[in-house]
Amino acid sequence: MNIGDVSTQTGLPAKTIRYYEDIGLVKPLRDDNGYRVFRSQDVHKLNFLGRARALGFTIEDCRTLMALYEDETRASADVKKVARAHLAQIEAKIADLNAMRDTLGHLVEACAGDDRPDCPILQDLGGEP
Amino acid sequence: MNIGDVSTQTGLPAKTIRYYEDIGLVKPLRDDNGYRVFRSQDVHKLNFLGRARALGFTIEDCRTLMALYEDETRASADVKKVARAHLAQIEAKIADLNAMRDTLGHLVEACAGDDRPDCPILQDLGGEP
DNA sequence: CTTGACCTTCCCGTGACTGGAACCCCCACT
DNA sequence: AGTGGGGGTTCCAGTCACGGGAAGGTCAAG
Structure with missing residues (x-):
């Protein structure tokens, strides 16, 4: 092929x-x-x-997983370890993104979105109370 | 300084x-x-x-937001547009990650994590039913 | 005068590809 | 026999937002 x-x-x-x-x-x-x-x-x-x-x-994880896949004498614990580490990373990332979404969501809702310059989003980014 | x-x-x-x-x-x-x-x-x-x-x-968004911040005649709609686009991206990313977490979470739970080779994680990756 | 903490520029590396150039190969059609 | 098109190949550069480290200039303290 x-x-x-x-x-x-x-x-x-x-x-x-x-x-x-x-x-x-x-x-x-x-x-x-x-x-x-x-x-x-x-x-x-x-x-x-x-x-x-x-x-x-990651590619490196893939390499590891492939090696385990092809190793008939592997311990499933090794696979699980890789998977759980990755799962933890995913969950951390989700937590980060959720925090961003919450903050940004509030700001977006608070913004009038009209033709006037007043904008809580920029106020927040500018560090205004 | x-x-x-x-x-x-x-x-x-x-x-x-x-x-x-x-x-x-x-x-x-x-x-x-x-x-x-x-x-x-x-x-x-x-x-x-x-x-x-x-x-x-992103840096490019930051550039845009900074320009708006410094433009006294901006329309808050322009700021909101940038923020909402980014919010949508965040939400898409969260959805992706949630899907990964769910799949991976199930697989991790199903894996014995002992010294035997049998592993539902590898079975899934290998495309076995 | 020396030490050590700053500062400078410059270049390379990251992860996991993607785009593009320049070129080769093979088959069908005229 | 040439030509066109749709494969394939390599290699180089770029992505994004920096970080590491080298080689060297500057400054305040001892």
Whole structure:
């Protein structure tokens, strides 16, 4: 399978797939003409990566998870550890964003949004009481 | 005031302040020795920027907001528009992260986290039903 | 006079790609 | 035999908002 077909099958842009090869996440074969040739296990790996990335795991986490996936003697505790650390990061991020949304939401509601210059948003940013 | 004092006062790293000068967000004066000299209005601007960044506005948004802040003839509608667009982005991001948290949370809960290899997290990533 | 805390500029690196240039390969059509 | 188009390839540059660190100038204290 060539990269275009793999891109269609996995939903990953060809550029991304090449990048994943670059950083050693996937190792397709090469045809005589230099084209990448993907076996089904490569496609499987790419799907794995796509799902892991969709869950927000970093590339390095993906590398770790892939290694665990391929290691028959893994301990599920190791997988869980990675996942829980990431989950904690997500939750921290959500908390940050919720705080932003609350503050910004109040400010937006308080702003008249007309043609006059008075604006509680700018007042807040300007540090006015 | 030199950059170190400004850094202390605003809580912004000196590197960040220099960067903000680089991209034209602040224009401190220069002493004979080449040191940056910040007036109170510069510090005020930097505090403004710090608060806007803390609310997650992009640098370009900050630039826009600063311009509006300094424009006495602004319409608050313009400010509100920028803020609401950003709020929408925040909410979209929160929705994404909530989805990730839910999925990942279920998977983490379902994982035994022991020394055996069986792991619903990897099963999910691997696309197993 | 030296030490050490400042300050300066400059350049590289980050994460995870994305866009684009310049070029090669293959098949179909005229 | 040429040509066109739709693949593929590499490599370079850019994104965003800084942070690290090198190499060197400046200043106040001891």
